[in-house]
Amino acid sequence: MPSLACSVCGADVDVPSDVMDGEIVSCPSCGTKYIVRINNGQMLLEEFKGDVEDYGE
Amino acid sequence: MLHFLYDIVRLDERLLLKEFHRRNVDIAPINVQSDPVDVGPRDALGFVRVASRYNALLVSYLYEARGLGSINSFTALALAHDKFVTHVALARHGVDTPRSYLALSERAMERGSMELGFPSIVKPTDGSWGRFVSLVRSPGDLATLAKHRRLTGRSAYIVQEFVRKPNRDIRAIVVEDRMVGAIYRVNEGDWRTNTARGSKAVPVGEARELEEVAVRASRAVGALYSGVDLVESERGYLVLEINGVPEFKNVQGSTGVNIAGxxxxxxxxHAKR
Structure with a gap:
């Protein structure tokens, strides 16, 4: 399972091996939420502010 | 072919994709946030899981107009998109809702609250997770809210009666003409009971009357499936809103029902029809 560094606390954020572009993942240490962006095979974490309009529970 | 249209992947989308794959459905996930969306014709049914409400409407209309259709339909998503429009659709179909006014100005907000009495609820006609929803206890609260309204630039609000309810509300998932699962969202510390605000999910058992109301509400917007939010009141169940791209993971998790399936x-x- 690949991992990327959390930009807030530096901990490893695990990303599922079959991760999809746009998938939400959380830092296990500080709880920051990220959207995984995949561009030309490169994976990046973009902080998820939760500010999209949504249909949340 | 089915196009699974999304912008973010939550557990809900994962569960749905797993069920599609389990049935060997020919499916192509498309992130409409990342990729340019061509308006050309497409030989596919659009399954809309776009969290941004406005963007969901755009792609839904595209698949209805230039493809094999959209789930949910453009009309269902449009009626569920805006809380006030939903409210009108529900009232039109005889579904009970809290007393409400549309307020397009601060003056209208104030007069609506005075008419309903304090406390009352003021909320923007769009948005969810309980954000920007305010409990107004006095004219002073209204003044603070009006200032916030000027800062956020939001213009359309619903002023709604504050329903005296237990410390919980209900999220029901309706699929076609059945309520397939429902939870109480219990919150001891916040009058807003969204699970995103830390409410506890407790499964609702057999509830025929609740099912009847939830199904009528979902039909009122013409949804193939939906999330219906309700409260219990002295007047019976009142419907607060309907979600056309609902999250359901908490309902699935606490009831054990395979909602995604x-x-x-x-x-x-629907696709075979």
């Missing part, structure tokens, strides 16, 4: 089965039946 139910939705995918309904989509499959």
């Amino acid at each position: 139910e939705i995918v089965e309904a989509a499959y039946r």
